Amino acid sequence: MLQFYNSLTRKKEPFVPIEDGKVKLYTCGPTVYDTAHIGNFRTFLFEDFLKRVLLARGFDVLHVMNITDVDDKTIKKTVEEGKSLSEVTDFYTELFNKDLNTLKILPADHYPAATDHVDGMIEMIETLITKGHAYQTEDGSVFFKIESFGDYGALTNINMAEMQQSDRVDSDEYGLDNPQDFALWKSYKEEDGDVAWDSPWGKGRPGWHIECSVMSMAFLGDHFDIHCGGVDNKFPHHENEIAQSVCAVDTPFVNMWLHSEFLMVDGGKMSKSLGNFYCISDLINKGFTPEEIRYIMLSGHYRTKINFTLDKQHEAKASIQRIQSLKDRLLDITKIAADEYPDEKSNFDTALEDDLDAPNALAVFFDWVRTTNVALDKDELSEDAIAKGLNFIAYFDDIFGVLSDSVAIPQDIMDLVSERELARQNKDWAKSDELRHIIGSKGWIVKDTPDGSKLTSK
């Protein structure tokens, strides 16, 4: 039984799609004002993992990820750099796409940009005003009245009446009914530069939360299956999103909310001043492979904090290589494709079905790797079993995506290997070792097996 931990109910629940065999999935995307960092990508990789598990189970997944291309931060950047909004957001959107690609994250079906949906947002805000859930302030902003939604706070277990009022918001300044009411529409201010849209309330721009309500509904309908994001988005973003959406259409909004925990770096929060702030390109420049990054992010459960440190690369590399070398061993024996799996696959699936328990799935998989290596050492595996094994590895990698495509071996390396083979046949060990060293310095490891020399890239 496939089950997920639903943040809304705070317990694991069986996953039952609204429409049989289909999953409508919305994942909160990036705000494109700067390069996304590895913390952001922990969440995107968790979502990719969820999606791959759903796909492996045969679901037809319709996936939408928004691009927030207008908000305080994007506008600030625009003003700072003296550029147009789209110049800034296009640049970072492209960078984001590049990183998604690097990390082998399966593309979403739609990447709607907030600025393409302002009309829809205005429409929803009008509906909310008409229904008495929102009101306009003197300056031409529109706020959502949280009192008007009885379930407000359900996601984050917050009792608004008991909540201490934050002193960060000056309620007098905005003329709010309640300081916790949040903005649906923000009236134009000088510092917004030329970022503004016309609306029934005058010039302005949308608030942050409204875009996700509008865009998710535009592509997935009023009521859909799963909405994901990082834990920090539970409040206020997702809480507000639920309030707006439910009040606008009067139907349930999202069945399951899945949130991934934070990524820590060197035991604490990532910050530029501490120098532990990494982007994907930083790690690639430090010699990480995308697969190693995936392994580090996916080997911990998505609901626990993971602590990223640079030396985890070694662990990831060793683990991946263990799988890769078994795959190579099996491929040396047969290339036959099987459509069946070893028995261990069912335990592997059971682990994943239980709220995406990746650490347990890995334990099951590595158990199988070991027993398979033992059987291989004893020459006890049938060709059929080997084919099933290869199929299992392929299945595993469809979900984890941590094995790299084989790299073509350059001709000069091939020549060196042939030369070394010759030396070995002549038992010229000194020359053989020297050649291995040269090959090693060019980034390749030579292994001498009973079937001849084999190469692995470092």
Add this chain to the structure above:
RNA sequence: GGCGUCGUACCCAAGUGGUCUAAGGGAUCGGUUUGCAAAACCGCCAUUCGCCGGUUCGAAUCCGGCCGACGCCUCCA
């Protein structure tokens, strides 16, 4: 102040009432194998699960207290 998560070996990380004298991965060391390596395999590696109490026939798992880490509380994944 409010809400919440977490603390398991040298490191990462499962397990949430009995099959736990606690999976799996990595590191170290020793061994088998190898011309030497690499890979693979075997062995070693927590009688104990932050600390102190309690419940129970039985707890890493439930309850209480304490200590420690981290997060959210208006725009940070």
